[in-house]
Amino acid sequence: MTESGSPSERIAAELRRRIAAGELAPGARVPSTRRITQEWGVAMATATKVLNRLREEGLVRAVPGVGTVVAGKPAPAGDRSRPASPREARSGAEPSGARRARAGGEHELTRERIVATAVRVADEEGLAALSMRRVATDLGVATMSLYRHVSGKDELLRLMTDVAFGEEPLPESPAPDWREGLETVARLQWRIYRRHPWLASTMSFTRPVMAPDAAAHTERSIAVLAGRGLSWEEMAQASVALAAFVCGLAVHFEREAQAEQDSGLSAEEWMDRTNGEDHERLMADPERFPMFDALSRGPEIDLSLEGLFAFGMARMLDGVGQLIERRGAGAGDENG
Structure with missing residues (x-):
């Protein structure tokens, strides 16, 4: 396999395309190595190679406390006042009204959707990024509406834990040895x-x-x-x-x-x-x-x-x- 056809080069090419198309604007976070391994199914070493290549080309840079972002000056505050989340970085920033329309409104909010969203946030950005407010924002609903389904963050973490352990059940019968x-x-x-x-x-x-x-x-x-x-x-x-x-x-x-x-x-x-x-x-x-x-x-x-x-x-x-x-x-x- 030639270098141009290697997994790392294909992924790097896709990220270059997103940057060139403006899907990843200057200052926006690019997918982390963890996110690259999840999205493309490659090893951590391959994901690291992708970001190193883009960094060498001057397309991205590491920002302490933020992660790897697109190089260049961010857009004006009225256009984008913060680095994009991994979710926005993949699909472009989306107006809050559009998020609400996609989410279907509070009347369709369920405990399962809340927990699934919380797990996704924690998987993509780490536990530090998880809050009731963040989950509500991703669902396009008011923060207080979550409390009709989940009593608070402690219960949310308990439910997330159960979902994580339930994804891969134990064998039906224990091994004899x-x-x-x-x-x-x-x-x-x-x-x-x-x-x-x-x-x-x-x-x-x-x-x-x-x-x-x-x-x-x-x-x-x-x-x-x-x-x-x-x-x-x-x-x-x-x-x-x-x-x-x-x-x-x-x-x-x-x-x-x-x-x-x-x-x-x-x-x-x-x-x-x-x-x-x-x-x-x-x-x-x-x-x-x-x-x-x-x-x-x-x-x-x-x-x-x-x-x-x-x-x-x-x-x-x-x-x-x-x-x-x-x-x-x-x-x-x-x-x-």
Whole structure:
């Protein structure tokens, strides 16, 4: 495949067209790397390459706190007084009256539409962009009209959580092998967090949200451990500890997406440009940092989120296995 026919070049060409046609005006936000991966189904590296290419051509620039925007002076305040949202950037700014006409008015407002809109805002722009007012604006209705369907943002987040977990149901029956069963649940949670990077930061394991589709994951994890000689407390703690590990690592999906949006740099680019000198100083002091020095001289190490997830999950399951072995599968039923 030639470079001109590569996915990154095709996407870059489409964004160039939008800029040339005025669909993306000067100062308007261009789709983020996260949005590009969702809209075109490409890898994050490809999306990063697209924005880097446009940046090198001088068509876009990174604005701290905003993201990557079209280069050049913004239109007059009366024409466009703020950078466009990703939604506007894809289709052009739309008058509020048109949004209301499209939304169908408040008489067609439903809880499902409110939640779907909130999930879309959080997916595209991050949780910081989500508010009752923002959801109402996207729906073309008055903010107070939302409260007839949702009591407030806390309930909205609970409903969003349930929708996210319900998008990909658990297998109908648990795996007969406990390790396979727990791994299935953990990998499913990982995929859900990756699809919705904002989700992990809303989860709490001390004040859990009672969302049925999320609670089903804990139910399944306990079920695959039942009858293995563990107490109810041990089964619950093993299930929740594994879920907390997955969630804790997945929090970095949102953090990295926001950092990339703010800086216009991928994690790899940021490390190259920002931490290069610091890294060199560490390597130059092998007496103080002998392990860093040894690591730098060895083979490449996978410290990606995917690599850490796979390693950490395997080690946690190893520990559960050792506990089951100590209890002994035939030691009697302690679960009753």
